[in-house]
Amino acid sequence: MTNPSKAKGTRYEGEIRDFLNDRGFTVRRVVQMGTKDQGDLHGYPLHIIEAKNEKSLRLPEYVRQAEREAINAGEPFGVAFVKRPRASTGDGYAVRSIATDARLMARMRDMEAALQAVAPAAWALIDKQHREAA
Template sequence: MTNPSKAKGTAWESLLVAYLREHHNPASHRNVQMGAKDIGDIDGYYLHALEAKAEKTITLSDYIAQANREAVHAGQPFGCAVVKRRMKGVGDAYVVRDLATDVRLMNRLRDMEEALQATAPTVWARYDAQHREAA
């Protein structure tokens, strides 16, 4: 007999992988569980250990602690949880991380954008326009 909670989690992970493959990284895939040294549920979300959550009761502090711990195990600089929204599609899920992690991510993004703008302003302008249109 299948555990319904495990089946729900597996289905959510599979939907996330399909979404990431289409919109972010075609090589995204589910990770094999590693026990105490788990590296996150999904690999291929750039620079992140991704923890997938599809639960009726949402406990953000637990999710973030788990994602941060698994980022260390995975050798990734950032951890996040992708939390399913009830009655919504994959693209409407919540991506959750603590403020300290988000500030580190934004600082990295700012530094890289400034470096690209300084060394290749035309390339930076093209990417800036492309990503502004996507919002």
């Protein structure tokens, strides 16, 4: 007999993986080994993803878990992807601490400035593509 909660979580991990891979990422589910959990999904640049599909939301716990597992996996950022009831995968929530988000945005700002300085045409093309995707 299988655990229904575990099956629900595993199914949600697969939905996230498929959603992100359909958008050009190479995300994979990971099997936990040893005592230091390294998150549910890897391959999302610079992140580990902790997937949560629970009836009651416990956001502080999810953020702490994602950040701890990012450290265990050697990634700079952790994010919890939380299932939104009766909504599609893309309408779920990405949850992180404000401190983590500020570190991520500082990195993006600095990388954008560096790219713009050395390859302005490439930067402009990428900027245009992402603005049109919104």
